[in-house]
Amino acid sequence: MARARWTILFLTPPLAIYLTIVLAPLLVSFYYSLTDWNGFNPNYNFVGLDNFLKIGRDPLFANAIRNTVVWMILALLLPSLAGLTAALALNGRGTAGNFYKSLFYLPICLSLVVVGQVWIWIYHPDWGLLNVVLARVGLESWTQAWLATPETALLSVIVAWTWQQTGLAMVIFLAGLTAVPKELTEAAEIDGATYWQSLRSVVIPLLLPATIVVMALAIINSLKSFDIVFVMTGGGPFHSSDTLAMFMYTESFRKYYMGYGSAIAVVLFAISLAAIAFYFRQVRTLDHLYD
Amino acid sequence: MRQAIRVVALFLLLALAVSGCTAVPAAPAAQEAAGSGEAVQLSVIHYFSDTLGKEAMSKILSGFNAANPATEALDNSAGHEDFKTQILVTLAGNNPPDLFSYWAGARTQFVVDGGRLAPIDDLWAANDLDSIIPAGIAAGASTYGENKYLIPIGYHYVGMFYNPEVMAAAGVTTLPTTWDELMAAAEQLKAAGVTPFALGSMNRWPAQFWFDYLMLRTAGPDYRARLMAGEASYTDPEVMAVMELWKSLVDAGYFVENANAYDWTDAADQVANGQAAITLMGTWITGYWNGNGLVPGENYDFFPFPSIEAGVPNAALGPVDGFVMTAASAHKAEAEQLLMYLLDPQVQADWAQAQGALAPSLQVDPAIYNVVMSKANEQVAGAEVFAFNYDLATTPPMAEGGLNMFAQFMNDPSGYADYLAETEAVAAEVFGQ
Numbered sequence: 001m002a003r004a005r006w007t008i009l010f011l012t013p014p015l016a017i018y019l020t021i022v023l024a025p026l027l028v029s030f031y032y033s034l035t036d037w038n039g040f041n042p043n044y045n046f047v048g049l050d051n052f053l054k055i056g057r058d059p060l061f062a063n064a065i066r067n068t069v070v071w072m073i074l075a076l077l078l079p080s081l082a083g084l085t086a087a088l089a090l091n092g093r094g095t096a097g098n099f100y101k102s103l104f105y106l107p108i109c110l111s112l113v114v115v116g117q118v119w120i121w122i123y124h125p126d127w128g129l130l131n132v133v134l135a136r137v138g139l140e141s142w143t144q145a146w147l148a149t150p151e152t153a154l155l156s157v158i159v160a161w162t163w164q165q166t167g168l169a170m171v172i173f174l175a176g177l178t179a180v181p182k183e184l185t186e187a188a189e190i191d192g193a194t195y196w197q198s199l200r201s202v203v204i205p206l207l208l209p210a211t212i213v214v215m216a217l218a219i220i221n222s223l224k225s226f227d228i229v230f231v232m233t234g235g236g237p238f239h240s241s242d243t244l245a246m247f248m249y250t251e252s253f254r255k256y257y258m259g260y261g262s263a264i265a266v267v268l269f270a271i272s273l274a275a276i277a278f279y280f281r282q283v284r285t286l287d288h289l290y291d
Numbered sequence: 292m293r294q295a296i297r298v299v300a301l302f303l304l305l306a307l308a309v310s311g312c313t314a315v316p317a318a319p320a321a322q323e324a325a326g327s328g329e330a331v332q333l334s335v336i337h338y339f340s341d342t343l344g345k346e347a348m349s350k351i352l353s354g355f356n357a358a359n360p361a362t363e364a365l366d367n368s369a370g371h372e373d374f375k376t377q378i379l380v381t382l383a384g385n386n387p388p389d390l391f392s393y394w395a396g397a398r399t400q401f402v403v404d405g406g407r408l409a410p411i412d413d414l415w416a417a418n419d420l421d422s423i424i425p426a427g428i429a430a431g432a433s434t435y436g437e438n439k440y441l442i443p444i445g446y447h448y449v450g451m452f453y454n455p456e457v458m459a460a461a462g463v464t465t466l467p468t469t470w471d472e473l474m475a476a477a478e479q480l481k482a483a484g485v486t487p488f489a490l491g492s493m494n495r496w497p498a499q500f501w502f503d504y505l506m507l508r509t510a511g512p513d514y515r516a517r518l519m520a521g522e523a524s525y526t527d528p529e530v531m532a533v534m535e536l537w538k539s540l541v542d543a544g545y546f547v548e549n550a551n552a553y554d555w556t557d558a559a560d561q562v563a564n565g566q567a568a569i570t571l572m573g574t575w576i577t578g579y580w581n582g583n584g585l586v587p588g589e590n591y592d593f594f595p596f597p598s599i600e601a602g603v604p605n606a607a608l609g610p611v612d613g614f615v616m617t618a619a620s621a622h623k624a625e626a627e628q629l630l631m632y633l634l635d636p637q638v639q640a641d642w643a644q645a646q647g648a649l650a651p652s653l654q655v656d657p658a659i660y661n662v663v664m665s666k667a668n669e670q671v672a673g674a675e676v677f678a679f680n681y682d683l684a685t686t687p688p689m690a691e692g693g694l695n696m697f698a699q700f701m702n703d704p705s706g707y708a709d710y711l712a713e714t715e716a717v718a719a720e721v722f723g724q
Contacts, residue, residue: 040383041405125552145552148493150702236495237551238699253376255688256401 026269033262039252044259051263061264063239064247067154068222071243074155075222078162080214083169084207088199090170091177101174105167112164116231119160123147147233150240157232157241161225169214176210177203216279223272244268330363331625336381337367337392337614338374339646343578347645355632362625382407382617389620390629395432395441395611396683397519397690402615403435409616410438414627423634427677428651432611441613442630444639445648447573448667449500449608449680450593452559457485457568466594470508473597477545480568487545489567490701491553498550498697499681500571500608505533507606508599512676519685521722525715534711536599538704550701563590571596573609573680574667578647588662595670607674610683611651692717 033051037044055061086104090097107115122129123146131143146156180203188198226245229235235242235250242250248268252261339348345368352364367388369377381387382402393399402408415421421429424443433441458464458476461483467473477487492498506515510529517523518530540546547553547567559576561567563585570576580591598605614633616626632638636654643650644659649668657668671677682690696714700707 038405040379040402040407042383125549145549148549148552148702234494236695236698237702238695250691253379255691256379257688 029262029265031262032259033266035259037258037262038256039258040256047259051260052267054260055263055267060239060242060247064242064244067240067242068225068244070154071158071225072219072222074158074162075165075218076215078158079165079169079218080211082162082166083171083214084173086166086170087173087177088203091174101170104170107164108167108171110164112161112227113231115160115164116157116228119156119163120147120232122160123156148237150237153233153237154241157229160232161228165218165221168217172210172214172217173207176207179209180206212279212282216275216282219275219279220272223268223275244271330361331622333362333364333390333622333625333629334388335364335366335390335614335629336369336374336378336388338369338371339392340368340370340374343582343645344368347642351633351638351642354638355629358632359625359628362622362628364629387617387619389622389626390614390616392444392612393441393615394683395443395613396679397686398683399432399441399613399615400435401687403440407618408440409618409620409623410440411442411616411627411630412439414630415439418631418634420634423652423654425651425653428611431677431679432613432651441611441615442633443611443613443651444633445642445646446611446651446671447575447609447648448671449504449571449573450595450667450670451569452562452572452576452591452593453569454562454565454567455589455592457562457565461485461568463568467597468594469597470599477540477543481544485565486547486561486567487569488540489547489553489558489561489570490550491555491558492550492698492701493552493554493557495694495698496680496682497555497558497572498701499694500573501537502533502693502697503608503678503681503684504571504596505536505599506530507608507676507678508596508603509533509536511600511603512606512678515678515684519681521686521689521718525711525718530711531708534700534704534707537700538707541701541704546701551698574649574664575647577661577663581647587664592663593667604675605673606676606678607671608678608680609671610680612648686721689718689721692721 034046034048035044036047036050086100090101090104093100110118123131125131125143125145125148128146130146134140134143144152146152184202184206185198188202193201222243224245225243226249229241229243229246230249233241235246239247244264245268248261248264251257251264335352337348339345348368349366352366355364356362378391378393379402382405387407393402399408415433420439424433428443428446429439432443432446433439435441458480461480463476463479465472467476480487490497490501503515506518506529509532514523514529518525518527523529547558547561553561555570555572555576556579558567558570559572559579562570563580563583577587577591581587585591595607614630616623616630620626634652636652636656639650639652640655640659642648643655643664647664649660649664649671657665660668678684681693685693692714696710699710
């Protein structure tokens with residue numbers, strides 16, 4: 001009884017904060033998604049599900065979904081593979097290994113806004129590092145205005161984002177690697193397994209928990225992708241790098257369709273919820289696996 | 292049981308404390324201002340957040356505070372892009388500022404329509420502002436519907452800024468005043484290995500000036516005003532003709548490659564270092580160039596956008612910055628004092644010089660301008676119409692669609708008919724409501 005009271009007592013402050021700054025705004029945007037509010041006018045009308053119907057026929061929404069899916073797929077592949085490679089290469093390499101680990105991890109300490117700005121310079125068509133290097137090695141024909149060309153803008157932003165996220169994936173995989181018992185890899189070695197065989201059949205299966213964490217973070221971060229897009233392209237040129245979050249911002253704060261923006265937020269919320277539910281299911285399955 | 296009640300009470304207290312966080316500090320502040328003899332605090336928000344603008348505005352506000360000890364204007368600034376979102380959120384909230392800077396035109400209209408601004412007709416009449424502010428600016432920038440709302444503090448003129456050395460080297464000795472002359476000059480520049488027109492449309496808005504002037508010089512200011520108000524269609528032959536004309540320039544190779552990859556300062560640099568000859572830009576470019584050590588009249592100059600169709604009224608283009616008072620302001624008398632202070636000839640002159648802008652007040656001596664700005668001043672004075680640039684002339688959601696079209700156009704002008712059809716679909720939604 002006393003314990004329950006203390007529990008309530010200690011839970012109250014965070015719960016109160018959570019209710020006011022997370023749940024209340026969430027419910028408020030649900031409410032606004034049913035209106036045609038423009039963001040500051042005291043008068044607005046209830047429009048029922050009109051905003052959601054508009055989502056269904058808005059080509060810009062379909063475009064933002066497509067870009068977010070591309071982002072998610074690449075977010076699942078690029079930082080995870082790069083992070084895994086770095087982790088395997090640098091695990092247990094002493095001082096030099098630690099030095100390189102720090103180097104890979106360093107970008108995580110930067111704000112995405114800073115990362116975006118640095119990569120804007122790298123992608124600059126005239127004096128950016130990328131085009132200058134391409135021109136020097138004789139690939140002049142490959143140089144282009146990376147962020148201004150609709151075909152390359154989204155990919156260029158994802159590459160910049162990957163550069164930062166690799167460090168995070170690497171650290172999680174490194175933590176996962178410490179949980180791989182040495183006996184198992186040694187046993188595999190004694191049995192004559194090559195490095196690749198041991199990697200495929202022993203190490204990678206044991207990295208499953210780490211992999212799930214990396215994947216879940218990748219999915220959640222790709223749904224959140226806004227800041228780096230905002231800084232680097234603003235969703236442009238002409239929506240070619242619009243993600244759902246960026247599109248929601250444009251509709252709400254540039255066009256002042258706050259009602260429609262809220263409806264997009266509700267859809268984004270539903271997708272995130274599904275992703276998180278999937279993640280929790282996987283974690284539960286894992287728990288059973290190790291029980 | 293009693294303990295359970297105590298826990299519940301504690302929970303309520305905490306919930307109140309957390310939810311009341313925003314309301315609590317506001318109350319004592321208001322009491323303080325009304326009760327004691329301390330200065331009335333005026334909250335002012337503006338978007339002059341770059342080093343020069345911030346410094347100049349803070350100088351103006353401290354000048355006001357020194358002259359009016361009973362009032363204390365509080366200086367708050369945010370960058371342009373942030374300002375656009377923040378100000379609307381602030382206006383919708385419970386604690387709006389007393390005064391804020393704003394772009395005259397459709398954006399101010401938008402806030403007026405929301406009922407968030409206080410009219411200043413009494414202030415206008417009492418101080419006979421019609422004798423201080425030119426009629427064109429008073430009508431276009433200050434008046435919304437039946438009322439006056441905005442005090443202009445500075446405005447800019449958009450012109451063809453060029454590098455005289457490059458033009459001379461290419462053999463362009465007389466500045467083009469007609470379309471044919473402009474085309475001939477562009478051909479000469481191109482033959483000399485110089486790109487005629489620099490454009491940095493990464494942030495989209497620099498491209499709009501081409502659309503604006505082509506529209507103003509062909510279909511004319513009246514038609515353009517109707518298009519901006521949603522009374523004409525983006526698929527009209529007038530608009531088609533403008534895009535066709537613009538496309539002919541891109542096709543002829545008169546624009547820099549990859550305009551969407553550069554911002555306006557890149558374009559300014561390309562003109563300054565001689566890679567390109569001309570850039571269509573507002574007079575704020577003079578501030579940028581002066582800061583880089585260029586000499587007005589020697590290293591740079593401008594000529595007005597050439598006439599295209601004969602008989603079309605001569606229009607000048609540009610944005611007007613001003614200050615507006617919120618309907619919710621609790622200190623309207625003090626806020627009006629500050630608005631009047633902003634019209635002081637010395638304040639207007641200082642501001643114009645700090646910003647590379649033109650002063651709206653007729654009391655400002657034109658001798659303050661350098662040779663280039665003084666020419667810009669004459670251009671505006673001699674124009675029959677002063678038009679706002681596209682993103683200030685049409686409503687924000689429409690501007691978003693139009694700016695997008697310009698970026699699309701600069702990327703691949705061949706699809707302009709499709710882009711116009713898409714833009715018209717946006718217009719139908721925006722103005723159809």
